[in-house]
Amino acid sequence: MVLSMIENEVTTAIGTPNIALVKYWGKRNEKLNLPMNSSISITLDENLNTKTSVMFTDKLESDLLYINKEKQDINSLDSPEKLRFIKKTLEFMRNKSGFNKKALIVSENSFPTSSGIASSASGGATLVFALSSALNLHLSKREMSIIARQISGSACRSVYGGVVEWRKGKKIDGSDSYAKQVIEPDYWNELRDIIAIVDGTKKKISSSLGHQATIATSTLYKARPKHADAEVKIIKEAIKRRDFQGMAEIIMKDSNNMHATMLDTWPPIMYLNDNSKEIIYAIHELNDKKNKYVAAYTFDAGANAHIITTADYADDVFDVLKGISGIKSTIQSGLGMGPKIKNNGSLIDVDKLGPK
Ligand code: PMV
Numbered sequence: 001m002v003l004s005m006i007e008n009e010v011t012t013a014i015g016t017p018n019i020a021l022v023k024y025w026g027k028r029n030e031k032l033n034l035p036m037n038s039s040i041s042i043t044l045d046e047n048l049n050t051k052t053s054v055m056f057t058d059k060l061e062s063d064l065l066y067i068n069k070e071k072q073d074i075n076s077l078d079s080p081e082k083l084r085f086i087k088k089t090l091e092f093m094r095n096k097s098g099f100n101k102k103a104l105i106v107s108e109n110s111f112p113t114s115s116g117i118a119s120s121a122s123g124g125a126t127l128v129f130a131l132s133s134a135l136n137l138h139l140s141k142r143e144m145s146i147i148a149r150q151i152s153g154s155a156c157r158s159v160y161g162g163v164v165e166w167r168k169g170k171k172i173d174g175s176d177s178y179a180k181q182v183i184e185p186d187y188w189n190e191l192r193d194i195i196a197i198v199d200g201t202k203k204k205i206s207s208s209l210g211h212q213a214t215i216a217t218s219t220l221y222k223a224r225p226k227h228a229d230a231e232v233k234i235i236k237e238a239i240k241r242r243d244f245q246g247m248a249e250i251i252m253k254d255s256n257n258m259h260a261t262m263l264d265t266w267p268p269i270m271y272l273n274d275n276s277k278e279i280i281y282a283i284h285e286l287n288d289k290k291n292k293y294v295a296a297y298t299f300d301a302g303a304n305a306h307i308i309t310t311a312d313y314a315d316d317v318f319d320v321l322k323g324i325s326g327i328k329s330t331i332q333s334g335l336g337m338g339p340k341i342k343n344n345g346s347l348i349d350v351d352k353l354g355p356k
Helices: 002-006 081-097 119-134 141-151 153-157 207-217 220-240 244-263 274-290 311-322
Strands: 010-015 018-022 027-029 039-043 050-057 064-067 070-072 102-109 163-166 179-183 191-197 295-298 305-310 329-333 340-342
Touching: 010 119, 018 153, 018 220, 018 244, 018 295, 018 305, 027 207, 039 153, 039 220, 050 119, 081 102, 081 119, 081 141, 102 119, 119 141, 119 153, 119 340, 141 153, 141 179, 153 163, 163 220, 179 220, 191 311, 207 244, 220 244, 244 274, 244 295, 244 305, 274 295, 274 305, 274 311, 295 311, 305 311, 311 329
Parallel strands: 064 102
Antiparallel strands: 010 050, 010 340, 018 039, 039 163, 050 102, 064 070, 163 179, 191 305, 191 329, 295 305
C-alpha cells in the first residue's frame, strides 16, 4: 500500500537557484506572493545547489526542519515569514496526500544563504519537489511552481531548468501566476553565469520586507511594472534567437532600474556595495574594449554580482574580475536542468533517530 511505503523512507532532492534577467520586485498580493510584473530567469547548474532530504515518520512528535545544520523553529507562530510559508506548504502537501505522520526535513545549500544568490528560490523549489515525491503526489511542474511561489516568489522559476518565464497572471487566487520554461538548457549550452562573491554575509533587509517598502514609498517604482513586462517580451525573443547582443543591455538596465527603485525607497534599501559598483564599471569597460556586449552584470537582493556571458568570453570575464581585490571567490555556472530526485547522498541518518 502506498501510504506504508512513505513511512520512514528518506527522499532526497537536489535543486538549484535561478538568477533573474528581468526581475521581480513588488507584490500585488503579499500573502500569495503575486508579482506586479512578469520576470524571466536562468536556472543555474549544480555547481550551486540545495539538497533536501525528507522523511515522514511516527518517531517524531512534531515536524522538524534543519537548514544548513541549524534547527529552525517552524512550529512557533513568531517564526520569520519564510518559515511560516514552509510550514504551510508542508501541511498543505501532507493533507493533500492523506498521510499524517510528522516530517523531518534537512536542507543544505552549497553556497552562502540569504546573500542574494537566491537561496530561498533554490530551497523552496527543492523542498516542494522532495515533498511531492516523498508523499507520492505526482504533481505537475505547474502545480509545483504555484506551491513554490508561495514560499518565495522567485522559487516558482527554479522548478524548471533552462530559461524560465514567470507570468504574473491576473487572477485574484494566483492560479494563473506560475513559471513556464522558455528554452531547455541544451538549447544554449554556451550561456554562462559567473558569480563574484563580494559578501557572503546575510543581507540586512530581507527581500520580503523590501518588496513592499518599495511599492509603498518609491515614486520611481510606479514606472517599473509596465516597463519590466515589456522587457520580458523583448528579451524572451532575443533568448530564443540566442542573441546575446539583444539581451545584454536589457539585463544590465533592468538590474540598475530595480536597484534604483530600492535606493528611492524610504528609508533607502542599498544592497550593492563598493565592490559591486567596481564590477559594474569593469564590465562596461570590457564591453567597450571588445566593441560589443560580451558580458552583462545583474544583482539580486544582495551585493554579489552575476555576470552573464558566453563560454567564448568567460576567460575575459575572469581576467577582469582578477583585478578587483574585494572579490572573495567566483563560481561558474551554465544552464541547469531543474530539480531532480537523488538516489544517494541522504542528509538524514535514520539510525540516529532511535525509537519514539
Ligand atoms: O523571491 P523573493 O521574495 O526572495 O524575491 C526575489 C527578488 C529578486 O531576487 C531581487 C529578483 C528576482 O526576480 O529573483
